[in-house]
Amino acid sequence: MNRLLEEFIFKRLPNWMKLVNGGLGIDYPDDAAAIPIGEKYLVITTDSYTVTPIFFRGGDIGKLAASGTINDVLMLGGTPIAALDSIVVEEGLEEDVFEKILNSMFDIFKVNGVSLIGGDFKVMPRGQLDKIIITTVGIGIAEQLIADKNLKPGDKIIVSGNIAEHGITIYAEQKGFLEKSDLRSDVRPLIDLMIPLFKKYKNEIHAASDPTRGGLAATLNYWASISNTAIVVEEEKVPVRDVVKNYCEVLGLDPFNLASEGVAVLGVKSEVAEKILEDVHSIGYEDAEIIGEVREKESASLVIARTSVGGYRIIEPPVGEIVPRIC
Amino acid sequence: MKNPEDGKINDKTENSSINASDLKTITDKIFRTNQDLASGVVKIIETLWKNIKSKKNIERIRIMNFCGTHEWTTTRYGLRSLLPEGIELIAGPGCPVCITPSYYVEVAIKLSLEGLRVYTYGDAYRLPALKEIEGVRSLAEAKTIGGDVSVVYSLLNAIKDAQQNRKKSVFFAVGFETTYPIYALAILKKILPENFTFIVSGRLTPPSAEYAISKIGKIDGVIGPGHVSSIIGGKAWSFLPEKYNIPTVISGFEPIDVLISVAEILRQIDEGDARVVIEYTRATSWDGNELAKKVIREVFDVVDAAWRGIGFIPNSGYKLKEENSKLDAFDVYGFKEPNFNEWRYDLLPGCKCGEVILGKIKPTNCPLFLTKCTPTTPYGPCMVSTEGTCSIWARFSRLR
Numbered sequence: 001m002n003r004l005l006e007e008f009i010f011k012r013l014p015n016w017m018k019l020v021n022g023g024l025g026i027d028y029p030d031d032a033a034a035i036p037i038g039e040k041y042l043v044i045t046t047d048s049y050t051v052t053p054i055f056f057r058g059g060d061i062g063k064l065a066a067s068g069t070i071n072d073v074l075m076l077g078g079t080p081i082a083a084l085d086s087i088v089v090e091e092g093l094e095e096d097v098f099e100k101i102l103n104s105m106f107d108i109f110k111v112n113g114v115s116l117i118g119g120d121f122k123v124m125p126r127g128q129l130d131k132i133i134i135t136t137v138g139i140g141i142a143e144q145l146i147a148d149k150n151l152k153p154g155d156k157i158i159v160s161g162n163i164a165e166h167g168i169t170i171y172a173e174q175k176g177f178l179e180k181s182d183l184r185s186d187v188r189p190l191i192d193l194m195i196p197l198f199k200k201y202k203n204e205i206h207a208a209s210d211p212t213r214g215g216l217a218a219t220l221n222y223w224a225s226i227s228n229t230a231i232v233v234e235e236e237k238v239p240v241r242d243v244v245k246n247y248c249e250v251l252g253l254d255p256f257n258l259a260s261e262g263v264a265v266l267g268v269k270s271e272v273a274e275k276i277l278e279d280v281h282s283i284g285y286e287d288a289e290i291i292g293e294v295r296e297k298e299s300a301s302l303v304i305a306r307t308s309v310g311g312y313r314i315i316e317p318p319v320g321e322i323v324p325r326i327c
Numbered sequence: 328m329k330n331p332e333d334g335k336i337n338d339k340t341e342n343s344s345i346n347a348s349d350l351k352t353i354t355d356k357i358f359r360t361n362q363d364l365a366s367g368v369v370k371i372i373e374t375l376w377k378n379i380k381s382k383k384n385i386e387r388i389r390i391m392n393f394c395g396t397h398e399w400t401t402t403r404y405g406l407r408s409l410l411p412e413g414i415e416l417i418a419g420p421g422c423p424v425c426i427t428p429s430y431y432v433e434v435a436i437k438l439s440l441e442g443l444r445v446y447t448y449g450d451a452y453r454l455p456a457l458k459e460i461e462g463v464r465s466l467a468e469a470k471t472i473g474g475d476v477s478v479v480y481s482l483l484n485a486i487k488d489a490q491q492n493r494k495k496s497v498f499f500a501v502g503f504e505t506t507y508p509i510y511a512l513a514i515l516k517k518i519l520p521e522n523f524t525f526i527v528s529g530r531l532t533p534p535s536a537e538y539a540i541s542k543i544g545k546i547d548g549v550i551g552p553g554h555v556s557s558i559i560g561g562k563a564w565s566f567l568p569e570k571y572n573i574p575t576v577i578s579g580f581e582p583i584d585v586l587i588s589v590a591e592i593l594r595q596i597d598e599g600d601a602r603v604v605i606e607y608t609r610a611t612s613w614d615g616n617e618l619a620k621k622v623i624r625e626v627f628d629v630v631d632a633a634w635r636g637i638g639f640i641p642n643s644g645y646k647l648k649e650e651n652s653k654l655d656a657f658d659v660y661g662f663k664e665p666n667f668n669e670w671r672y673d674l675l676p677g678c679k680c681g682e683v684i685l686g687k688i689k690p691t692n693c694p695l696f697l698t699k700c701t702p703t704t705p706y707g708p709c710m711v712s713t714e715g716t717c718s719i720w721a722r723f724s725r726l727r
Contacts, residue, residue, distance in 0.1 A: 175480070242352060308360040309362055309409070310365055311405025313403060
């Protein structure tokens with residue numbers, strides 16, 4: 001995926017085409033892009049959502065699309081104000097299914113004060129896509145950008161909640177292993193968490209992301225490489241529920257590689273890390289933890305975990321499709 | 328516990344009492360997250376190693392494992408970074424996917440493209456063949472051009488699916504002694520749907536261990552595979568101390584298990600002892616699982632068999648007995664496995680997986696490692712399976 005982006009997009013564009021007026025674009029690809037307007041920034045993001053099954057425990061593709069859009073705007077420091085949607089459905093999709101998906105998308109936008117100001121709708125012949133694809137554009141306003149390239153040695157890494165909940169739920173649903181477990185997707189917009197934090201700590205939060213595809217491993221590796229640092233994580237501090245750990249072990253998966261859809265990862269100034277953590281807890285994200293810190297890189301921008309028995313291992317960015325182990 | 332000095336109850340014991348709510352995590356706490364215990368065992372290892380070095384005037388020992396999951400535990404928990412300089416943990420032929428001959432993969436691809444449904448474990452899904460079949464090299468690639476390939480977790484998933492779709496189907500039965508009792512049992516109990524066949528590529532671990540030792544010269548200790556041994560028993564490994572004087576510990580798969588096994592090997596070296604010790608007593612006995620061994624014997628013969636990148640190893644493979652040949656995909660669909668004389672080296676040019684599998688070199692000694700051969704674009708079989716040594720090293724362990 002990264003290779004395709006690099007080869008077919010990034011390499012082919014001249015630098016001026018990658019950003020506008022000194023804002024943020026695909027010169028440093030982040031959760032969203034930004035264009036400076038006066039003293040502020042217009043924050044814009046786009047994403048296409050596909051998921052199998054379209055209804056899963058804890059949500060559906062509509063809720064996923066709305067939450068993901070809002071979260072991507074938030075993670076660059078923006079307050080989401082509007083969205084557009086472009087929906088393509090497979091011929092024959094039942095109307096009540098479509099209505100249910102739209103309702104859950106509208107509900108999330110409504111509750112979070114985001115207007116839906118435009119969109120597009122198309123139907124494609126049966127068999128040419130899998131039920132439905134939702135593409136969204138999210139728009140927000142930021143006073144200050146949180147660009148992940150600004151992560152600095154000494155910063156602490158905070159995770160706002162239990163990781164891998166969405167990824168393991170979808171995987172277990174696909175493979176028919178969900179049954180009686182209490183697994184459910186964590187998909188949710190993080191507006192209640194992020195807006196108060198920006199207001200209070202606008203200079204102290206250096207990086208923010210939601211660890212969706214590729215999970216925490218992908219996010220931290222990206223941070224390390226874009227900010228030219230190394231990141232050391234205490235593995236025991238990373239919040240993962242036991243049921244998720246157990247499912248991962250049985251299915252041969254690594255929770256570090258699995259997606260969250262309702263978790264924020266923050267890189268914050270170390271002096272205020274404990275205070276921010278307290279605030280995150282008091283907002284209601286009780287499972288949040290400080291999981292590690294940023295260091296000067298030595299040879300390469302690595303992410304290193306101190307394991308539960310005190311050894312060290314490298315956390316690689318996940319590659320390819322998720323394939324389980326044999327034994 | 329009472330303190331003998333003053334007769335008071337010792338606080339520490341009181342604090343360490345556990346609640347019902349701890350039951351779910353207590354196993355983890357003992358075997359996996361117990362840093363005190365881990366550093367205690369590491370101290371024992373350090374002391375023994377110091378003794379051995381001064382007593383025997385050696386600077387380096389090599390301990391080999393024969394199970395992909397041991398290598399996984401070693402790298403996943405960073406155990407190499409905990410051990411003192413001079414103690415080397417090396418990976419032997421412990422990944423059933425890596426040693427599956429290319430020919431078997433080629434047959435599986437062909438069958439998938441001819442309209443049969445091929446069931447495979449996730450690990451073998453991306454395993455590349457030497458030869459291209461209709462432009463593709465793996466089952467994963469075959470699927471992209473219309474091959475019918477289904478990734479399953481067990482034989483039972485496959486049986487259920489085959490009963491529903493009633494297609495001709497074939498199960499790519501990659502694995503060691505651990506996975507074979509289930510195939511044998513399914514055959515004996517006659518629960519297989521019609522037109523269900525196997526590509527039998529099962530291999531036996533002790534013959535390959537002996538072969539590896541004969542090829543790389545003396546190794547100083549063996550961490551024996553716990554799950555394989557739960558089937559074949561600890562005694563299957565007694566040739567190691569008896570014939571080669573190698574201390575051998577059948578180990579469990581948690582980080583503490585592996586550290587204890589290393590310590591026990593060092594203890595034996597220090598005391599000039601060499602025997603098979605079962606550390607993994609919670610699952611493995613001296614005799615193994617008699618029922619499992621019996622059903623395998625009833626259904627399969629043990630034959631000389633090819634190992635990828637290595638060649639033929641005597642008495643190291645399973646083959647369906649004559650009376651079960653209608654379940655053998657090779658027989659049913661007219662493929663003939665290359666014999667000893669026909670076997671050709673089945674790794675791509677430059678690939679050093681054969682030497683990695685035998686523990687002759689480390690992945691980092693291969694010029695292709697993380698240059699031409701990466702987890703996204705695997706060139707050799709060891710980079711494919713999550714149990715493959717190169718794949719494990721690529722993901723976890725460039726620290727040392």
